[in-house]
Amino acid sequence: MTAAREPLPTGVRGRAAAAPIAPVALPWTLRALDLVVAVTLLVLLSPLMLFLALQIRFTSGSPVLFRQQRTGEGTRTFTLYKFRTMRHGATGPGLTSGCDPRVTATGRLFRRFHLDELPQLANVLRGDMTLVGPRPEPADVARRFPPEYRWMLQHRPGLTGPCQLRSREHAELLNDQPDPEEYYLAVMVPLRAELNAELLSHNSLTTVLRYLARTLWYVLSATWDRSGSGTRSDRPGKAGTRCTEEG
Incomplete structure (x- = not known):
């Protein structure tokens, strides 16, 4: 499977990165769990991942994977992998809003059930990510983080x-924002900081296992939960628009 780079935000240099800060080491028990779960899931889900790769190949061509520079533990930059859900060569903002026209029909389904994120198990295996932690931020967005929230960048980002x-x-929250990145930094980062603070203050083996169980339920709930994917008909010209997740 070949890889493509995620479109960079308009007008942004590709190598922007956050200033280094001291990382918070991941406990060895959680790293051991990362290895066991990542290897097990990569083996068990390999037929599904091959099927998804073929779906992308036959519906929208190559490449099957895309890659994007994300900020990891201590602001170390790493390459995050996902199944490609956007039209090849599409450009635009680095954050994907709910009704992004760049997303393909197959990509919308993948995003709905988070199937596009399965290749990130390889990032967990490599130590770029952990199973449960803060969301991995795009490198340029992390560089612009408000100082009072940069503590989140000390921790290893999580798959969930x-x-x-x-x-x-x-x-x-990102739908119809004229500048999704500025809105994300000003409004959504403080919301995420509150959620991450609660997680990281109780980061243990039990917490990780609980979040893994919650993640399985969350993915399955996409079958009936229409939030973030419902038909938008409340404004002129928006009727019939289907929405997906940001990220």
Whole structure:
């Protein structure tokens, strides 16, 4: 499977990065759990991932994967992998709003059930990410973080977590914003900081296992939960627009 780079925000240099800060080390028990779960899921889900890759290949061509520079533990930059859900070569903001026209029909389904994030298990295996933690921020967005919230960048980002489990409702906040990144920094980052503070103050093996169970339920609930994907008909010209998650 080949990889493509995620479109960079308009007018942004591709190598922007946050100033280094001291990382908070991940406990060895959580790292051991990361390895066990990541290896197990990569083996068990490999047929599904192959099927998803073929779906992308046959419906929107190559490449199957895209990659984006994200900010990890201590602001170390790493390459995050996802299944491609946007039209190849599409440009625009680095954050994906709920009704983003760049997203393909197959991509909307993948985003709805978070299937596009399965390749991030490789990031967990490599140590770029952990199973449960703060959302991995795009490098340029992290560089512009308000100083009072930069503490979140000390921690290893997670495949899931309290913010990721609110992605459908948070998607609504980005819809129709003239500058999604500025809105994200001013309004959504403080919301995420509150959620992450609660998680990180009780970060333990039990907490991680609880969030993994909640994540499974959250993914399954996408079958009947229409928040973040309902038809928008409250404004002229928006009828019939389908919405997906941000990120």
